[in-house]
Amino acid sequence: MSRTNARGSEGATRTAEPSHPLKPLDVRSVGTSPQRLDGPEKVTGTARYAWEHPLSAPLYAHPLQAAVARGRVVVMDTGQAEALDGVLAVLTPYNAPRLADTDDPELAVLQSEEVAFRGQFIGAVVAETPEIARHAAGLVDVAYEQQPHDTELRADRPDLYRPEVVNPTYETDTEDGDVEAALAAAPVSVDVTYSTPMEHNNPMEPHTCVAVWEASEDDGAGPQLTLYDSTQGAHRVRETLAPLFELAPESVRVISPHVGGGFGSKGMPHAHNVLAVLAAKVSGGRPVKLALTRQQMFSLAGYRTPTVQRLRLGADTGGRLTALSHDVVEQTARFKEFAEQTGVASRMMYAAGNRGTSHRLAALDVPVPSWMRAPGEAPGMFAAEAAMDELALACGIDPIELRVRNEPETDPETGRPWSGRHLVRCLRTGAERFGWDRRAEPGTRREGDWLIGLGVASSTYPAYAFPGSVAEVERRTNGDGGPDGYAVRIGAADIGTGTWTVLTQIAADALNCPFEEVHLEIGDTGLPMGTVAGGSSGVSSWGSTVVAASRAFREEHGDDPVPGARTRAEMPSDPELRNYSAHSFGAQFAEVRVHADTGEVRVPRMLGVFSTGRIINPRTARSQFIGGMVMGMSMALFEESVLDHGTGHVVNHDFAQYHIPTCADVLDVDAVWLDEPDPHANPMGSKGIGEIGIVGAPAAVVNAVHNATGIRVRDLPVTPDKLL
Numbered sequence: 001m002s003r004t005n006a007r008g009s010e011g012a013t014r015t016a017e018p019s020h021p022l023k024p025l026d027v028r029s030v031g032t033s034p035q036r037l038d039g040p041e042k043v044t045g046t047a048r049y050a051w052e053h054p055l056s057a058p059l060y061a062h063p064l065q066a067a068v069a070r071g072r073v074v075v076m077d078t079g080q081a082e083a084l085d086g087v088l089a090v091l092t093p094y095n096a097p098r099l100a101d102t103d104d105p106e107l108a109v110l111q112s113e114e115v116a117f118r119g120q121f122i123g124a125v126v127a128e129t130p131e132i133a134r135h136a137a138g139l140v141d142v143a144y145e146q147q148p149h150d151t152e153l154r155a156d157r158p159d160l161y162r163p164e165v166v167n168p169t170y171e172t173d174t175e176d177g178d179v180e181a182a183l184a185a186a187p188v189s190v191d192v193t194y195s196t197p198m199e200h201n202n203p204m205e206p207h208t209c210v211a212v213w214e215a216s217e218d219d220g221a222g223p224q225l226t227l228y229d230s231t232q233g234a235h236r237v238r239e240t241l242a243p244l245f246e247l248a249p250e251s252v253r254v255i256s257p258h259v260g261g262g263f264g265s266k267g268m269p270h271a272h273n274v275l276a277v278l279a280a281k282v283s284g285g286r287p288v289k290l291a292l293t294r295q296q297m298f299s300l301a302g303y304r305t306p307t308v309q310r311l312r313l314g315a316d317t318g319g320r321l322t323a324l325s326h327d328v329v330e331q332t333a334r335f336k337e338f339a340e341q342t343g344v345a346s347r348m349m350y351a352a353g354n355r356g357t358s359h360r361l362a363a364l365d366v367p368v369p370s371w372m373r374a375p376g377e378a379p380g381m382f383a384a385e386a387a388m389d390e391l392a393l394a395c396g397i398d399p400i401e402l403r404v405r406n407e408p409e410t411d412p413e414t415g416r417p418w419s420g421r422h423l424v425r426c427l428r429t430g431a432e433r434f435g436w437d438r439r440a441e442p443g444t445r446r447e448g449d450w451l452i453g454l455g456v457a458s459s460t461y462p463a464y465a466f467p468g469s470v471a472e473v474e475r476r477t478n479g480d481g482g483p484d485g486y487a488v489r490i491g492a493a494d495i496g497t498g499t500w501t502v503l504t505q506i507a508a509d510a511l512n513c514p515f516e517e518v519h520l521e522i523g524d525t526g527l528p529m530g531t532v533a534g535g536s537s538g539v540s541s542w543g544s545t546v547v548a549a550s551r552a553f554r555e556e557h558g559d560d561p562v563p564g565a566r567t568r569a570e571m572p573s574d575p576e577l578r579n580y581s582a583h584s585f586g587a588q589f590a591e592v593r594v595h596a597d598t599g600e601v602r603v604p605r606m607l608g609v610f611s612t613g614r615i616i617n618p619r620t621a622r623s624q625f626i627g628g629m630v631m632g633m634s635m636a637l638f639e640e641s642v643l644d645h646g647t648g649h650v651v652n653h654d655f656a657q658y659h660i661p662t663c664a665d666v667l668d669v670d671a672v673w674l675d676e677p678d679p680h681a682n683p684m685g686s687k688g689i690g691e692i693g694i695v696g697a698p699a700a701v702v703n704a705v706h707n708a709t710g711i712r713v714r715d716l717p718v719t720p721d722k723l724l
């Protein structure tokens with residue numbers, strides 16, 4: 001089957017409003033596990049990632065990065081670099097093309113001599129080979145006027161401030177009832193502070209942008225920009241970059257059929273996209289390839305803010321929460337704000353009558369933090385679910401029972417009914433499957449030199465769907481003129497998650513045709529608008545849109561459509577869902593073994609039980625869940641970006657020093673789910689699954705470490721020194 005990405009032609013299409021946006025899909029292919037459609041191309045090396053598209057006579061850009069954390073560039077001596085054979089240009093703040101729009105400081109690349117963080121782009125060498133470009137970059141002499149910098153997050157900083165909103169538009173602070181009074185009156189309480197470190201997204205494929213700038217022809221069409229980009233949202237890249245270069249969006253095409261992971265770091269264009277286009281503007285029409293090195297990714301692709309989180313829980317002697325307070329301190333960049341929504345899950349998680357949350361930021365001379373798998377929920381639920389474990393101990397109640405006793409009937413924050421909250425079933429199912437009854441008192445179970453413990457934590461993630469996607473369905477014929485199926489076009493993204501496969505399944509069911517007759521086209525702004533693969537919203541948003549377009553197509557063209565018949569539809573709005581509180585839930589279980597002499601932690605078993613509505617494809621879903629759980633285990637035990645405050649530099653900026661799990665660390669990791677379609681979510685009955693796997697997993701591991709050792713580690717990661 002062909003899955004090339006053609007530009008959808010705009011002319012002959014009609015838009016139709018589907019009659020029943022929520023009418024459940026009749027499922028046949030959905031719920032089965034076809035193998036990944038993109039699998040053969042990937043394992044044979046023929047799937048084209050951004051770097052790999054064949055282009056004639058490409059050039060290569062290598063960035064120059066600031067060696068100070070704050071100040072300004074005063075001299076750049078580029079003579080030696082420019083004299084090198086094979087060097088075409090050296091871009092600096094002095095000679096780089098001007099941008100038409102510099103409102104986003106992160107994207108105002110080379111527009112001033114100011115340095116806002118160490119590692120910021122201050123130039124680039126454009127050369128015939130990557131090796132020449134990199135070598136030449138080392139020959140550029142830079143002098144700085146340095147200013148004092150400050151990169152240290154502490155909860156007692158006097159300059160913490162309250163942001164207007166937290167990501168993306170949540171309230172900064174909330175207060176329901178009287179938290180202080182309820183805490184003071186509570187017979188049992190915990191007041192504990194947790195911290196999580198700076199962590200860096202490290203998708204396998206480094207951030208890559210290949211830019212082709214074709215200057216105006218005489219036909220008056222103006223310049224055309226084509227980007228081969230590693231992105232979670234091709235249309236978002238186009239909409240963001242076009243105004244910077246004074247281009248109409250239609251003059252920009254972004255192509256990204258295959259993307260090697262993102263975890264949020266490719267959810268929006270970053271500075272390297274702009275740098276690639278600036279280089280392409282001075283390359284005489286030749287394509288320019290730019291891929292960040294692994295080390296450069298630690299300055300330029302976003303990261304998870306470090307957090308300091310104070311949790312105060314008050315309960316009656318039966319473990320029923322009367323007060324829950326979650327106060328967060330985290331960092332942002334002085335030059336651009338990002339406020340992670342770390343406390344938001346605490347607003348809806350448990351039935352505490354009095355609840356308060358707050359977020360405070362320190363503005364530092366650091367790169368701007370950004371999205372990293374479950375921003376907000378991942379660090380926030382680490383602290384909140386570890387605190388629940390501490391409360392269970394304080395009350396003398398089993399941690400699962402404690403959570404069951406605090407199960408809210410409706411969303412405590414909004415008062416709305418749940419659109420499927422099956423947390424208790426997840427916890428009970430997991431307890432049964434995991435052998436929770438074998439859990440012993442803390443520090444009492446030992447096999448040889450190893451202390452053994454079990455831990456549990458709840459998991460949750462909002463069920464997002466973002467409006468704006470458009471899908472097109474066209475009746476297709478093969479070369480002989482006979483019908484051979486349908487082209488389904490939408491600018492969706494597959495970042496390794498399974499989009500190619502699951503959207504094909506959804507389309508097949510919506511069109512009432514075999515899986516093999518759907519010819520999906522995604523990953524290209526030449527296709528109808530697709531929203532970003534972020535917030536675990538992708539399949540909910542694009543799938544609903546594909547269903548709407550398929551239904552509209554069948555209404556318009558009947559059961560025997562003529563070749564070329566074509567219909568477009570937008571993602572239907574869903575007024576009903578607004579009456580519900582829509583989240584996914586899960587229960588995370590971990591078994592750990594801690595070496596009594598060395599403090600080494602092993603995780604022989606993890607189990608996640610998830611309630612995320614209908615599972616579209618068990619094979620790809622399982623991969624999402626266990627991938628998230630492994631990333632959660634990694635957060636618990638390994639990941640920590642070490643920022644040297646003297647230089648403002650992340651010193652462990654490679655895989656030798658930034659530790660992530662290897663296959664030897666990942667033992668028996670299992671994910672199961674309650675297969676229960678959520679009728680309020682969308683026609684598929686599904687909710688997103690990309691992020692919930694990481695949420696709660698760190699707390700399950702840390703709670704298990706406590707159960708094994710009796711030692712409560714409140715600052716991640718749990719390295720052996722903290723257990724000795």
Ligand code: MOS
Pocket residue numbers: 232262263264265267371372373374375533534535536691
């Ligand atoms: Mo996800 S961090 O919203 O890509």
